[in-house]
Amino acid sequence: xxxxxxxxxxxxxxxxxxxxxxxxxxxxxxxxxxxxxxxxxxxxxxxxxxxxxxxxxxxxxxxxxxxxxxxxxxxxxxxxxxxxxxxxxxxxxxxxxxxxxxxxxxxxxxxxxxxxxxxxxxxxxxxxxxxxxxxxxxxxxxxxxxxxxxxxxxxxxxxxxxxxxxxxxxxxxxxxxxxxxxxxxxxxxxxxxxxxxxxxxxxxxxxxxxxxxxxxxxxxxxxxxxxxxxxxxxxxxxxxxxxxxxxxxxxxxxxxxxxxxxxxxxxxxxxxxxxxxxxxxxxxxxxxxxxxxxxxxxxxxxxxxxxxxxxxxxxxxxxxxxxxxxxxxxxxxxxxxxxxxxxxxxxxxxxxxxxxxxxxxxxxxxxxxxxxxxxxxxxxxxxxxxxxxxxxxxxxxxxxxxxxxxxxxxxxxxxxxxxxxxxxxxxxxxxxxxxxxxxxxxxxxxxxxx
Amino acid sequence: xxxxxxxxxxxxxxxxxxxxxxxxxxxxxxxxxxxxxxxxxxxxxxxxxxxxxxxxxxxxxxxxxxxxxxxxxxxxxxxxxxxxxxxxxxxxxxxxxxxxxxxxxxxxxxxxxxxxxxxxxxxxxxxxxxxxxxxxxxxxxxxxxxxxxxxxxxxxxxxxxxxxxxxxxxxxxxxxxxxxxxxxxxxxxxxxxxxxxxxxxxxxxxxxxxxxxxxxxxxxxxxxxxxxxxxxxxxxxxxxxxxxxxxxxxxxxxxxxxxxxxxxxxxxxxxxxxxxxxxxxxxxxxxxxxxx
Numbered sequence: 233x234x235x236x237x238x239x240x241x242x243x244x245x246x247x248x249x250x251x252x253x254x255x256x257x258x259x260x261x262x263x264x265x266x267x268x269x270x271x272x273x274x275x276x277x278x279x280x281x282x283x284x285x286x287x288x289x290x291x292x293x294x295x296x297x298x299x300x301x302x303x304x305x306x307x308x309x310x311x312x313x314x315x316x317x318x319x320x321x322x323x324x325x326x327x328x329x330x331x332x333x334x335x336x337x338x339x340x341x342x343x344x345x346x347x348x349x350x351x352x353x354x355x356x357x358x359x360x361x362x363x364x365x366x367x368x369x370x371x372x373x374x375x376x377x378x379x380x381x382x383x384x385x386x387x388x389x390x391x392x393x394x395x396x397x398x399x400x401x402x403x404x405x406x407x408x409x410x411x412x413x414x415x416x417x418x419x420x421x422x423x424x425x426x427x428x429x430x431x432x433x434x435x436x437x438x439x440x441x442x443x444x445x446x447x448x449x450x451x452x453x454x455x456x457x458x459x460x461x462x463x464x465x466x467x468x469x470x471x472x473x474x475x476x477x478x479x480x481x482x483x484x485x486x487x488x489x490x491x492x493x494x495x496x497x498x499x500x501x502x503x504x505x506x507x508x509x510x511x512x513x514x515x516x517x518x519x520x521x522x523x524x525x526x527x528x529x530x531x532x533x534x535x536x537x538x539x540x541x542x543x544x545x546x547x548x549x550x551x552x553x554x555x556x557x558x559x560x561x562x563x564x565x566x567x568x569x570x571x572x573x574x575x576x577x578x579x580x581x582x583x584x585x586x587x588x589x590x591x592x593x594x595x596x597x598x599x600x601x602x603x604x605x606x607x608x609x610x611x612x613x614x615x616x617x618x619x620x621x622x623x624x625x626x627x628x629x630x631x632x633x634x635x636x637x638x639x640x641x642x643x644x645x646x647x648x649x650x651x652x653x654x655x656x657x658x659x660x661x662x663x664x665x666x667x668x669x670x671x672x673x674x675x676x677x678x679x680x681x682x
Numbered sequence: 683x684x685x686x687x688x689x690x691x692x693x694x695x696x697x698x699x700x701x702x703x704x705x706x707x708x709x710x711x712x713x714x715x716x717x718x719x720x721x722x723x724x725x726x727x728x729x730x731x732x733x734x735x736x737x738x739x740x741x742x743x744x745x746x747x748x749x750x751x752x753x754x755x756x757x758x759x760x761x762x763x764x765x766x767x768x769x770x771x772x773x774x775x776x777x778x779x780x781x782x783x784x785x786x787x788x789x790x791x792x793x794x795x796x797x798x799x800x801x802x803x804x805x806x807x808x809x810x811x812x813x814x815x816x817x818x819x820x821x822x823x824x825x826x827x828x829x830x831x832x833x834x835x836x837x838x839x840x841x842x843x844x845x846x847x848x849x850x851x852x853x854x855x856x857x858x859x860x861x862x863x864x865x866x867x868x869x870x871x872x873x874x875x876x877x878x879x880x881x882x883x884x885x886x887x888x889x890x891x892x893x894x895x896x897x898x899x900x901x902x903x904x905x906x907x908x909x910x911x912x913x914x915x916x917x918x919x920x921x922x923x924x925x926x927x928x929x930x931x932x933x934x935x936x937x938x939x940x941x942x943x944x945x946x947x948x949x950x951x952x953x954x955x956x957x958x959x960x961x962x963x964x965x966x967x968x969x970x971x972x973x974x
Contacts, residue, residue, distance in 0.1 A: 379950055
């Protein structure tokens with residue numbers, strides 16, 4: 233009698249576990265777009281196409297359709313490129329640094345971070361080709377590469393980071409795809425076929441699991457120096473010159489700190505949007521927002537510290553070469569944008585996020601948007617004003633050559649790339665589970681052996 | 683069905699956008715474009731003059747040079763104009779024409795030259811013509827050393843009403859030295875010809891020349907309303923000779939790709955090799971996972 237009761241109990245437990253398992257898998261499986269989702273995709277497609285249209289005009293007419301000139305040779309495209317590189321660093325922050333430091337709470341966020349990283353680094357590469365004017369010039373960059381040039385280092389490090397980010401996105405997906413391919417979740421035939429080939433005959437065996445975990449760990453370690461490298465090298469594109477505002481030994485850590493800050497904000501914005509769009513309240517909880525809020529405030533404080541270093545010391549010395557650049561930033565033409573970015577994009581987020589209420593999902597989402605927009609304009613302020621104050625004496629230069637404001641095609645192309653990156657994120661989210669299924673099941677104490 | 687319809691709509695928007703661009707350029711092509719035509723006269727060292735016509739067309743808000751437009755060049759007043767020849771504009775919209783030897787002999791006996799340039803019967807462009815009237819002149823450049831001071835002296839003579847060469851006073855020539863990417867001014871803007879038609883400057887002694895110290899000195903009167911553009915050019919070894927110290931072939935950060943510093947090449951290659959060995963190991967391991 234006792235045996236039978238025990239047996240029934242075990243069976244009931246097993247059934248419960250199975251029920252929970254299937255419920256979790258169903259909740260985390262990729263879903264078709266809702267009506268809002270379709271509208272979102274349509275808007276992104278339209279703006280991406282408009283951007284593409286203006287890019288074709290740029291190929292036909294050359295860079296003369298931009299406001300760039302002999303002096304302001306880098307404009308909104310390069311600041312957009314720096315922004316994308318910055319955002320892409322979040323992959324290493326969440327999937328590598330937090331994971332290796334044992335922050336288990338961040339596990340559900342790893343895939344979101346990796347998706348953002350892959351799409352951002354893809355578009356960083358695209359944007360820099362757009363900036364070259366004629367895309368075939370990229371071939372010359374490869375063909376006539378000088379290993380002494382930071383531009384060559386940047387091309388190498390971006391390509392490497394893209395490959396490693398794709399691998400870091402793909403490897404943890406293997407068990408999830410194996411789980412998804414076996415279930416009737418309303419997936420298309422081609423989708424199941426794709427999952428089948430990408431799941432690499434995953435049987436959840438001990439050997440397979442051991443190997444995969446080892447590979448993920450190797451990648452997580454490898455991506456950290458490369459992530460630091462990618463943004464440090466990007467900062468060297470500027471810091472290896474003598475230009476006012478760029479001639480700084482602080483630039484590498486300054487860029488990396490800013491990148492982690494905007495990357496964390498991007499993950500928070502994605503968390504909030506995906507949580508609402510796919511009803512993931514049980515998996516992305518207020519606790520995650522609270523922790524991400526704390527992380528963001530910590531990263532913002534580090535970035536604030538670097539900002540003080542970056543501006544206070546040159547302003548204290550006021551070298552004649554830096555003077556006009558700093559004056560323009562603090563009280564001149566660029567001052568309104570500079571102070572808006574510093575206050576709205578950094579100071580206010582720090583103050584709000586210090587309070588628990590500020591780290592609730594909605595306020596944190598709004599603050600993250602402020603940080604992202606502020607970060608984009610911050611890159612603009614790093615790139616453009618320095619070019620307007622060259623060290624070489626300007627001789628018989630028309631005044632307008634020293635002023636830069638992007639033209640309509642530049643704005644649309646830039647906006648098109650931002651929409652394009654969001655479109656890639658949207659489609660990746662549509663076809664792969666945004667929260668790792670296997671790790672979630674294991675977190676609930678459920679075996680994933682099929 | 684619905685999906686097909688949406689896809690069709692997206693494609694339609696794309697086609698409309700691209701079509702708009704094509705339509706715009708088609709409209710641009712249909713109407714003959716209004717152009718600007720300018721003509722300038724240049725004489726270097728009193729040799730045969732050169733005519734430069736520039737054709738500009740309006741593109742959006744600015745005027746840009748137009749290539750492949752044929753420009754006819756004429757000599758003489760309107761009633762007895764003679765066609766000298768034609769040239770086609772380059773990418774920057776400029777068409778250059780060297781005055782033929784035969785005409786130069788005629789010009790030696792004439793005090794006033796009238797040249798015209800015309801764009802005529804060109805498909806897609808409205809007809810346009812312009813002319814310049816130039817007074818005969820002569821320029822002289824002498825580079826002399828007086829009391830250990832190097833002096834560059836320029837003199838200009840122009841024909842007066844009686845057809846005699848007399849000094850031209852009050853012109854502002856600029857003295858230059860030719861550099862690799864342009865001309866370096868070595869005089870200030872206040873240099874002016876005196877009643878003898880002359881002006882001079884003290885030549886700087888620290889300008890780098892070629893390996894023999896040669897410099898090309900140029901004195902320029904730019905686009906004068908009576909005399910056009912006049913240039914006097916002379917070469918002299920007043921520069922500091924450049925000594926080839928072999929820096930071009932040294933392995934430095936600023937040399938060519940082939941001459942990159944070895945430690946840098948070794949470091950970059952080692953780092954890349956290390957990273958991509960790991961990436962290859964990961965890809966290989968994925969195949970192993972598949973085969974387990």
